[in-house]
Amino acid sequence: MMRPIRSLPARIWTFYYDGFRSMTVGKTLWAIILIKLFIFFVVIKMLFFPNLLQRDFDSDEERADHVRQELISR
Amino acid sequence: MDDLMTVVDWSRWQFALTAIYHWLFVPLTLGLSLIVAVMETIYLRTKSEKWLAATKFWMTLFGINFAIGVATGLILEFEFGTNWSNYSWFVGDIFGAPLAIEGLLAFFMEATFVAVMFFGWGKVSPRFHLASTWLTCIGASISALWILVANAWMQYPVGMEFDPAQMRNVMDNFWALFSGIAVNKFFHATLSGWALAGIFVIGVSSWMLLRNRNRDFAIRSIKVGGWIGLIGLLLTMYTGDGSAVEVSKHQPMKLAAMEGLYNGSHRQGIVGIGMINPDKKWNDDQEDMKWAIEIPGGLSYLARRDFNAFVPGVADIIEGRDFTADGQPVNTVSYAERIARGKMAHEALRSYDKARAANNPAAMDSAKAELKKNYEYFGYGYFDSVDEAIPPIAMTFYSFHIMVALGGYFLLLYVVVLFGVYYKQWFEKARWLQWIALISVPVMWVCSEAGWVVAEVGRQPWTVQDLLPTRAAISEISSASVITTFWMFAAVFTILLIAEVSIMTRQIGKGSKRNLEIDNAH
Numbered sequence: 195m196m197r198p199i200r201s202l203p204a205r206i207w208t209f210y211y212d213g214f215r216s217m218t219v220g221k222t223l224w225a226i227i228l229i230k231l232f233i234f235f236v237v238i239k240m241l242f243f244p245n246l247l248q249r250d251f252d253s254d255e256e257r258a259d260h261v262r263q264e265l266i267s268r
Numbered sequence: 269m270d271d272l273m274t275v276v277d278w279s280r281w282q283f284a285l286t287a288i289y290h291w292l293f294v295p296l297t298l299g300l301s302l303i304v305a306v307m308e309t310i311y312l313r314t315k316s317e318k319w320l321a322a323t324k325f326w327m328t329l330f331g332i333n334f335a336i337g338v339a340t341g342l343i344l345e346f347e348f349g350t351n352w353s354n355y356s357w358f359v360g361d362i363f364g365a366p367l368a369i370e371g372l373l374a375f376f377m378e379a380t381f382v383a384v385m386f387f388g389w390g391k392v393s394p395r396f397h398l399a400s401t402w403l404t405c406i407g408a409s410i411s412a413l414w415i416l417v418a419n420a421w422m423q424y425p426v427g428m429e430f431d432p433a434q435m436r437n438v439m440d441n442f443w444a445l446f447s448g449i450a451v452n453k454f455f456h457a458t459l460s461g462w463a464l465a466g467i468f469v470i471g472v473s474s475w476m477l478l479r480n481r482n483r484d485f486a487i488r489s490i491k492v493g494g495w496i497g498l499i500g501l502l503l504t505m506y507t508g509d510g511s512a513v514e515v516s517k518h519q520p521m522k523l524a525a526m527e528g529l530y531n532g533s534h535r536q537g538i539v540g541i542g543m544i545n546p547d548k549k550w551n552d553d554q555e556d557m558k559w560a561i562e563i564p565g566g567l568s569y570l571a572r573r574d575f576n577a578f579v580p581g582v583a584d585i586i587e588g589r590d591f592t593a594d595g596q597p598v599n600t601v602s603y604a605e606r607i608a609r610g611k612m613a614h615e616a617l618r619s620y621d622k623a624r625a626a627n628n629p630a631a632m633d634s635a636k637a638e639l640k641k642n643y644e645y646f647g648y649g650y651f652d653s654v655d656e657a658i659p660p661i662a663m664t665f666y667s668f669h670i671m672v673a674l675g676g677y678f679l680l681l682y683v684v685v686l687f688g689v690y691y692k693q694w695f696e697k698a699r700w701l702q703w704i705a706l707i708s709v710p711v712m713w714v715c716s717e718a719g720w721v722v723a724e725v726g727r728q729p730w731t732v733q734d735l736l737p738t739r740a741a742i743s744e745i746s747s748a749s750v751i752t753t754f755w756m757f758a759a760v761f762t763i764l765l766i767a768e769v770s771i772m773t774r775q776i777g778k779g780s781k782r783n784l785e786i787d788n789a790h
Contacts, residue, residue, distance in 0.1 A: 242753050
């Protein structure tokens with residue numbers, strides 16, 4: 195029986211899927227990576243580390259004005 | 269002002285903590301990827317199962333280090349946006365462009381080729397797998413290149429013009445970013461990764477010898493790790509020497525701090541070992557050092573390639589004093605004048621701001637021209653006293669000498685270990701040396717981190733050399749929030765580090781019990 199010819203995205207998906215399934219040490223590592231990324235991006239970035247100039251000003255002109263005032267007044 | 273300086277100090281500590289933590293992983297990734305690539309190349313040439321087993325063993329340790337270290341550098345970028353927003357804006361696309369390239373490259377190269385490295389055994393051709401391993405190795409170094417180019421620009425800002433309308437430095441010459449500082453920094457940092465990974469491989473292999481496990485595998489690994497590490501260390505020393513020349517040209521104050529040198533001289537000696545006088549002020553008559561053993565003329569040669577050259581110390585640089593090798597005075601700009609010209613640059617920026625508010629283009633052009641004249645000393649305008657422009661001398665001095673002394677120690681260790689593995693299998697019997705090699709593993713990290721302390725503490729108070737001191741670069745945020753996040757990072761990083769060390773040691777223990785003469789990991 196002939197095997198069906200699969201598309202490239204399907205083959206890439208299978209490659210990663212099989213790879214993840216067959217991991218031993220890697221499963222623990224992926225758990226650590228996912229927990230770490232959650233802590234970094236959801237907890238640390240969103241709650242504690244906003245990009246102040248992006249958050250507080252609407253345009254680059256306003257941001258430049260703010261930084262100019264900051265650097266003049268320090 | 270007190271609160272501002274508290275925010276500055278805690279933000280600096282936070283940045284240092286994050287950078288030091290990030291650098292625990294980077295050099296091992298850079299070096300171990302090369303060692304794995306070389307082992308896999310040998311496997312493909314010899315078709316020997318023992319090299320396949322060796323490749324997979326070290327590749328697993330590479331994977332653990334890579335997984336725990338990945339994304340730790342992103343926190344530095346978070347800190348730019350929150351703690352150092354003035355800095356982030358001021359550096360503009362000069363910093364953004366290399367980091368964006370790095371981010372894209374890192375993502376695509378690593379996501380693709382690391383996956384093939386780990387998932388591709390038996391699924392892709394052996395040659396394609398080897399190519400992926402090499403591309404992971406090369407990709408890691410290319411990622412490092414862009415970060416180090418950005419860092420080098422902060423140490424020696426070139427290839428840009430400041431635009432007061434945008435309040436940014438606008439890049440006008442991309443290739444100028446690859447300055448002597450950048451080239452030396454890139455090779456010095458990445459090659460130090462080879463040296464570090466070599467010691468890691470020797471240390472882990474020595475542990476196996478001590479436990480009497482997989483002795484042939486251990487010796488085989490030591491040979492590969494030892495040669496790569498030794499070559500890496502020699503080239504690191506060579507590029508470190510090149511860095512010293514560049515630092516003497518563009519950051520003479522850092523060089524003076526590295527040597528604890530307050531009053532320079534012709535035929536200036538380099539300190540081999542010594543103790544800083546902690547009470548010394550730049551303008552008093554006390555001795556620079558409590559005691560020191562110097563190599564005569566060493567610093568003159570290191571900095572200016574002439575044993576008789578004059579090397580300025582902290583006081584000379586502040587007072588604008590320098591000389592040619594034959595004693596002719598050289599005009600340099602004193603720090604008092606730099607401060608005065610920096611304040612003139614600030615005044616010009618104020619005038620520009622007023623002219624802009626009044627919509628007066630002629631006055632804006634005039635202020636812009638005045639600003640341009642004094643812009644090279646813009647950052648000095650924030651200082652009231654020259655003392656504020658001096659880096660922490662003791663920390664810079666000791667970090668530099670720890671790095672150099674340990675570099676010498678590791679050179680000796682590499683030579684002795686490699687001699688021992690080739691000469692009558694002497695290393696296999698020398699348990700004392702195996703213990704030393706094992707204990708040396710964490711010491712190598714101390715050496716590597718000390719190098720970054722020299723580079724970053726030695727250039728204080730600048731975030732961008734001569735243009736933006738830390739006190740101007742900092743955002744208007746509360747010290748309480750910085751202190752809170754500092755301790756939060758300290759806790760998260762400690763937990764992750766414990767996880768890395770425990771997974772790594774468990775894997776080494778488990779792997780060492782297998783027969784590593786054959787590949788039994790299918």
